[in-house]
Every structure is written in structure tokens, then in C-alpha cells.
Amino acid sequence: MLKILNLEAGYGALRVLKGISLHVAPGEAVAVIGANGAGKTTLLKTIAGILKARAGEVEFDKRPIHHDPAERIVRRGCCLVPEGRHIFGTLTVRENLLLGAYSVARAARPWKLRRRQNGDHDIDGTLEQVYELFGILKERSSQLAGTLSGGQQQMLAIGRALMSRPRLLMMDEPSLGVAPLVVKDIYKTIVNLKRSGLTILLVEQNARAALAVADRGYVIETGQIVLQGTARQLCDSPEVQRAYLGKEYRSIDE
Ligand SMILES: Nc1ncnc2c1ncn2[C@@H]1O[C@H](COP(=O)(O)OP(=O)(O)O)[C@@H](O)[C@H]1O
Ligand SMILES: [Mg+2]
Numbered sequence: 001m002l003k004i005l006n007l008e009a010g011y012g013a014l015r016v017l018k019g020i021s022l023h024v025a026p027g028e029a030v031a032v033i034g035a036n037g038a039g040k041t042t043l044l045k046t047i048a049g050i051l052k053a054r055a056g057e058v059e060f061d062k063r064p065i066h067h068d069p070a071e072r073i074v075r076r077g078c079c080l081v082p083e084g085r086h087i088f089g090t091l092t093v094r095e096n097l098l099l100g101a102y103s104v105a106r107a108a109r110p111w112k113l114r115r116r117q118n119g120d121h122d123i124d125g126t127l128e129q130v131y132e133l134f135g136i137l138k139e140r141s142s143q144l145a146g147t148l149s150g151g152q153q154q155m156l157a158i159g160r161a162l163m164s165r166p167r168l169l170m171m172d173e174p175s176l177g178v179a180p181l182v183v184k185d186i187y188k189t190i191v192n193l194k195r196s197g198l199t200i201l202l203v204e205q206n207a208r209a210a211l212a213v214a215d216r217g218y219v220i221e222t223g224q225i226v227l228q229g230t231a232r233q234l235c236d237s238p239e240v241q242r243a244y245l246g247k248e249y250r251s252i253d254e
Pocket of ligand 1: 011014016034035036037038039040041042043
């Protein structure tokens with residue numbers, strides 16, 4: 001579904017991604033784990049078209065997308081839940097969710113209205129599905145998003161991404177800044193999303209949580225993939241255990 005070949009990106013003189021290659025097959029959950037500053041966010045931003053690729057290729061559904069603007073990539077079915085969530089605190093929960101449907105709703109041209117009525121862009125139906133997944137968002141739908149806890153805001157950010165009806169959901173550190181118990185809730189939701197057929201690309205410093213839900217994973221260090229394998233292989237790897245599953249990470253998840 002997603003295929004990345006020798007991807008390079010950075011900021012000004014700073015070269016961050018130094019030739020990243022990876023792939024995600026339909027229905028898979030793939031984790032990219034790495035320390036703070038390794039380039040995980042830069043990788044997802046580049047796939048999402050928020051940051052321009054300097055070299056290399058990104059293919060989604062066998063089509064190159066690395067020259068596409070961000071909103072077209074969302075319309076193609078590839079959506080990012082950004083690090084830090086970026087929800088609109090002064091809008092209600094429901095308004096935040098509806099914003100997630102904006103790019104797909106706008107894409108519905110008048111001559112496609114019948115399709116939309118037939119449910120292709122059934123915004124109310126999608127909203128109901130998101131409410132089913134996150135009961136708390138339904139309960140708090142008319143509350144200002146800024147009043148939600150960190151975990152609830154993360155659920156809102158995931159819900160908002162789901163409003164665009166993605167086929168590939170990319171998540172940037174969904175466990176960051178979230179209480180340990182809530183991390184479990186969020187990861188349970190990720191498992192449910194995967195079971196429902198959604199393809200997932202997840203980046204995390206919290207290797208333990210990410211590898212527990214992922215089928216496969218990659219380890220990124222200073223903009224390069226240094227290790228890859230099944231989640232099991234990575235969990236068993238001494239390098240991963242030492243650098244990413246050490247004592248200091250255990251407290252986040254347990
Ligand atoms: N907007 C930016 N401008 C300049 N440098 C940045 C910017 N964002 C990130 N960086 C730098 O790029 C490198 C990779 O950052 P990032 O992709 O955010 O890493 P990670 O998400 O793995 O923590 C870091 O050295 C960081 O300081
Ligand atoms: Mg990051």
C-alpha cells in the first residue's frame with residue numbers, strides 16, 4: 001500500500017532523512033521506533049506532503065505521491081495524526097471532528113453528489129462510527145476540546161483523522177504525554193482499528209507499546225533505518241532491548 005524508496009528530507013541546511021526505504025502492506029500495522037530527534041516526525045510529515053521530499057520516492061497504492069500537496073494525499077486515503085495532536089481547543093469536540101472531514105467533503109464535486117448521498121462521503125455516518133469507537137467523544141461532543149485530558153485529546157486527534165475515511169492511518173507518538181493507563185486504552189483502539197481492516201504506520205519512542213501492536217517494525221537512528229524485522233524479532237533483538245526496551249521505557253507502559 002505504501003512504498004518508500006531512498007527518501008531524503010530536511011530543514012534548510014539540516015539533512016534529516018538520509019535515504020529511508022520501507023513499505024507497508026495492506027492490513028499491516030508497522031511501527032517505526034527511534035529516539036527523540038531520530039527523524040520520525042520528519043518521516044511522517046514528508047509522507048503526508050507537509051514537508052517536501054528532497055530525493056527518493058513515496059508510492060501510495062502504486063502511485064507516486066511525493067509531489068502531491070498534503071490535502072490531495074489525505075483525499076487519496078492517507079492521513080496523519082500529528083505529534084502533539086494539534087486539536088483546536090476553542091472549538092467543540094464535534095467541530096474538531098467535522099474539520100477532519102473537510103478535505104474529503106470539499107473534494108466531492110457537484111456531479112458526484114449522488115455518490116455522496118449514497119454514502120461515499122457520508123459524514124454523519126462516519127461521525128457515528130467515531131463516536132462508537134470513542135464513547136467519551138460522544139459524551140463530550142459539545143464540550144470545548146481544550147477542556148479534554150491529554151488522552152482524550154489524543155482520541156480526538158485519531159477520531160478527526162478517521163473522519164477523512166483513510167485507508168492508511170499514520171500516527172506520530174500517540175502515547176506521548178498520555179497517562180500510562182490511557183496509553184493502554186489508546187493502544188486497544190489501535191488494535192481494533194487494525195482488526196477493522198485499517199492499515200497503520202505508527203512512529204513511537206515507546207517501543208514496547210508500538211511493538212506490542214505492530215506486525216513489523218523498523219528502527220530509525222539519525223535519519224537512517226538501522227534494523228528491521230517482525231515485531232517479535234525486534235523485541236528479541238539485544239540492540240533493541242538495550243536501547244529501546246530498557247528500564248527507563250518500561251515505566252511508560254506498565
Ligand atoms: N521545523 C524544524 N526546523 C529545523 N529542524 C527541525 C525541525 N523539526 C525537526 N528538526 C530537527 O530534525 C531532527 C529530527 O527531528 P524529528 O523528525 O522531529 O525527530 P523525532 O520525531 O524522531 O523526535 C532533529 O535534529 C530536530 O532538531
Ligand atoms: Mg517526533
